[in-house]
Amino acid sequence: MLKIEDLHVEVDGKPILKGINLEIEAGQVHAIMGPNGSGKSTLAYVLAGREGYEVTKGSVLYKGQDLLEMAPETRAAEGVFLGFQYPVAIPGVSNIYFLKAALNAIRKHRGEDPLDAIDFMKLSKKKAALVQLPDELTKRSVNDGFSGGEKKRNEIYQMAMLEPSLAVLDETDSGLDIDALKVVARGVNGLRGPDRAMLVITHYQRLLDYIVPDVVHVLINGQIVRTGDKDLAKQLEREGYSEVRSASQP
Amino acid sequence: MTEANRQTLLASLPTSFDLGPDWLQALRTQAAAALREQGLPTKRTEAWRFTPVRSLVDSEFSRDGDDVPTLLSALPEGVTVRGLAEVLRSQPELLHGRLDFGGPPAHFAALNTALFRDGLWIDVPAGSAVETPIEISHVSPSTSTPGVAYPRVLITAGENAELTLIETYAGGSAGQLSNSVVEVELGRNATMKHVRVHENAGLQIGRVDVRQDADSSYRSTVVTLGGALLRYDVRCLLQGKGAECQLDGAYLTDGDDHVDHHTLVEHQAPHCISGQTYRGIVSGKSTAVFDGVVIVHRDAQKTEAHQENRNLLLSDTATIHTKPHLEIDADDVICSHGATVGALDQDQLFYLRARGVPEDFALAMLTYAFVESIVDRVSHEPTRARMREALISRIPHGDEIREVT
Ligand SMILES: Nc1ncnc2c1ncn2[C@@H]1O[C@H](COP(=O)(O)OP(=O)(O)O)[C@@H](O)[C@H]1O
Numbered sequence: 001m002l003k004i005e006d007l008h009v010e011v012d013g014k015p016i017l018k019g020i021n022l023e024i025e026a027g028q029v030h031a032i033m034g035p036n037g038s039g040k041s042t043l044a045y046v047l048a049g050r051e052g053y054e055v056t057k058g059s060v061l062y063k064g065q066d067l068l069e070m071a072p073e074t075r076a077a078e079g080v081f082l083g084f085q086y087p088v089a090i091p092g093v094s095n096i097y098f099l100k101a102a103l104n105a106i107r108k109h110r111g112e113d114p115l116d117a118i119d120f121m122k123l124s125k126k127k128a129a130l131v132q133l134p135d136e137l138t139k140r141s142v143n144d145g146f147s148g149g150e151k152k153r154n155e156i157y158q159m160a161m162l163e164p165s166l167a168v169l170d171e172t173d174s175g176l177d178i179d180a181l182k183v184v185a186r187g188v189n190g191l192r193g194p195d196r197a198m199l200v201i202t203h204y205q206r207l208l209d210y211i212v213p214d215v216v217h218v219l220i221n222g223q224i225v226r227t228g229d230k231d232l233a234k235q236l237e238r239e240g241y242s243e244v245r246s247a248s249q250p
Numbered sequence: 251m252t253e254a255n256r257q258t259l260l261a262s263l264p265t266s267f268d269l270g271p272d273w274l275q276a277l278r279t280q281a282a283a284a285l286r287e288q289g290l291p292t293k294r295t296e297a298w299r300f301t302p303v304r305s306l307v308d309s310e311f312s313r314d315g316d317d318v319p320t321l322l323s324a325l326p327e328g329v330t331v332r333g334l335a336e337v338l339r340s341q342p343e344l345l346h347g348r349l350d351f352g353g354p355p356a357h358f359a360a361l362n363t364a365l366f367r368d369g370l371w372i373d374v375p376a377g378s379a380v381e382t383p384i385e386i387s388h389v390s391p392s393t394s395t396p397g398v399a400y401p402r403v404l405i406t407a408g409e410n411a412e413l414t415l416i417e418t419y420a421g422g423s424a425g426q427l428s429n430s431v432v433e434v435e436l437g438r439n440a441t442m443k444h445v446r447v448h449e450n451a452g453l454q455i456g457r458v459d460v461r462q463d464a465d466s467s468y469r470s471t472v473v474t475l476g477g478a479l480l481r482y483d484v485r486c487l488l489q490g491k492g493a494e495c496q497l498d499g500a501y502l503t504d505g506d507d508h509v510d511h512h513t514l515v516e517h518q519a520p521h522c523i524s525g526q527t528y529r530g531i532v533s534g535k536s537t538a539v540f541d542g543v544v545i546v547h548r549d550a551q552k553t554e555a556h557q558e559n560r561n562l563l564l565s566d567t568a569t570i571h572t573k574p575h576l577e578i579d580a581d582d583v584i585c586s587h588g589a590t591v592g593a594l595d596q597d598q599l600f601y602l603r604a605r606g607v608p609e610d611f612a613l614a615m616l617t618y619a620f621v622e623s624i625v626d627r628v629s630h631e632p633t634r635a636r637m638r639e640a641l642i643s644r645i646p647h648g649d650e651i652r653e654v655t
């Protein structure tokens with residue numbers, strides 16, 4: 001599904017990612033853990049196509065295609081979803097109308113007919129219920145006046161609406177209490193399937209109790225220093241990043 | 251008429267005025283004298299610094315067009331509409347003290363006072379609450395001969411009266427000038443909602459003067475859809491305790507448009523509230539000006555006044571001048587003002603695109619969102635819908651927005 005090879009990325013001329021290798025198969029959930037500033041969000045943004053991130057070396061193949069060549073909206077249409085660490089508020093743009101525009105653009109790309117208003121609303125109600133996002137919030141301006149938890153639930157609601165093949169979730173757990181975390185995890189787990197893959201970025205092991213990963217990577221200073229199974233996350237929790245890093249030194 | 255009937259604006263002033271009631275002759279004589287003495291504004295006239303009126307001053311215009319705005323709606327119960335010329339003939343005393351109530355006019359407003367031939371007087375008597383909007387429009391001719399019209403409208407609303415006025419200034423080919431004056435007199439506790447749409451491609455100079463008695467409310471929403479040269483001045487005199495006014499506006503400019511909005515709110519009495527929110531989307535090689543003044547007189551304690559102008563600058567070649575300011579002589583007041591000029595937010599744009607919205611469509615959504623909030627304040631739903639539509643039709647890729655809103 002996703003194959004990242006020797007990816008080097010600079011921001012403002014400063015190297016941030018320094019040779020990332022990562023391969024995710026369909027059906028898998030990978031987790032990336034790492035301290036603040038290690039480059040997790042940078043990786044997420046590069047996958048989604050944000051401007052300002054210069055790829056100086058390496059490649060990213062998504063379903064066999066060169067992902068880095070695609071415009072952000074093309075990536076979305078091809079099934080890539082980024083759940084933002086800090087979802088931006090967009091006053092004046094209604095959540096549901098923008099999502100309808102997004103969904104129908106994606107459907108068009110796939111050669112499907114647009115959803116009509118009634119079917120769209122039905123789908124929206126179902127997905128909002130899944131993440132316990134009040135119906136009222138789906139109609140408000142995008143993230144405008146939303147609490148931190150509501151923003152994160154809105155991200156998962158949108159993901160559920162768009163049904164991506166590859167979901168990259170950037171610290172979707174940060175700022176959530178345990179109940180909200182469970183709700184978000186339920187939304188994510190509901191989307192797991194043999195045709196989908198996920199890259200779950202988190203700072204804490206806690207989320208991985210609810211979204212159990214197949215593979216865990218540790219990203220430090222722009223490089224993946226360890227890769228293991230879900231027990232690696234537990235070890236990190238116990239021993240901290242510095243231990244894991246030094247253990248990785250030959 | 252022929253070319254021979256064309257004159258410059260100043261040359262068209264007669265040497266004497268001998269029609270109508272004495273007080274009107276006096277007003278006109280005074281206005282003409284002021285014009286002869288001061289001339290029309292130049293770049294050195296502070297309030298006209300950014301308004302390129304030079305070409306207007308030098309051009310010759312005919313006066314073939316009709317001055318009187320057309321009443322578009324059926325007249326709701328409780329309202330009378332009369333022609334100014336007719337009232338000035340038959341019952342001039344009814345208008346005495348009501349025209350130019352704000353003092354001797356200057357410049358283009360003085361031209362209107364000196365030269366208007368007819369106009370409308372819309373009166374909503376005390377206690378009459380009119381829900382149905384009164385709709386009037388002034389359409390400039392589309393002939394190629396440059397022409398000038400002097401629309402003049404007087405609105406009077408008695409104690410506890412309520413009305414909604416929708417004004418449209420439309421039409422006009424490049425050389426047509428409409429130089430209008432609208433005066434509004436709100437009695438105690440009267441309420442007026444005023445929606446004004448400028449969709450004139452030609453030249454427009456318009457002034458709205460409002461005087462408000464105690465506890466009255468004036469809410470204005472102006473939508474300006476381009477204009478070769480548009481200058482709009484609105485002035486509210488809050489004369490009675492507890493009066494409030496809200497002046498909102500949205501302007502969209504493109505190409506070589508020049509669009510210039512000026513507001514002046516004078517807090518003359520205590521406990522009055524005023525607000526101003528103007529938003530502009532400025533593209534192409536166009537220029538937009540916002541100049542807003544709030545004056546709080548010494549006795550106007552417990553004043554609350556807010557003023558905001560925000561602009562979205564969509565091209566490198568467009569220009570924005572914005573100058574909101576406050577002059578406060580009272581000490582117990584709450585006032586704020588602010589202005590911004592910025593581009594579209596790249597984080598917002600990326601968010602929409604990352605979810606699958608094509609770039610053009612995302613740009614249109616964000617552009618529309620910037621001004622939609624102004625139009626949303628129009629409480630009359632059909633009017634609001636019409637104004638949304640007018641905005642959407644002016645925004646690049648607006649068609650796509652229409653489908654999702
Ligand atoms: N837009 C940016 N401009 C400048 N520096 C940036 C930008 N984005 C990220 N960085 C820098 O890149 C490094 C990695 O940041 P980030 O990817 O956000 O890390 P993480 O998500 O792991 O906390 C940090 O040193 C950060 O300061």
Ligand SMILES: [Mg+2]
Nearest residue numbers: 040041085171
């Ligand atoms: Mg981050």
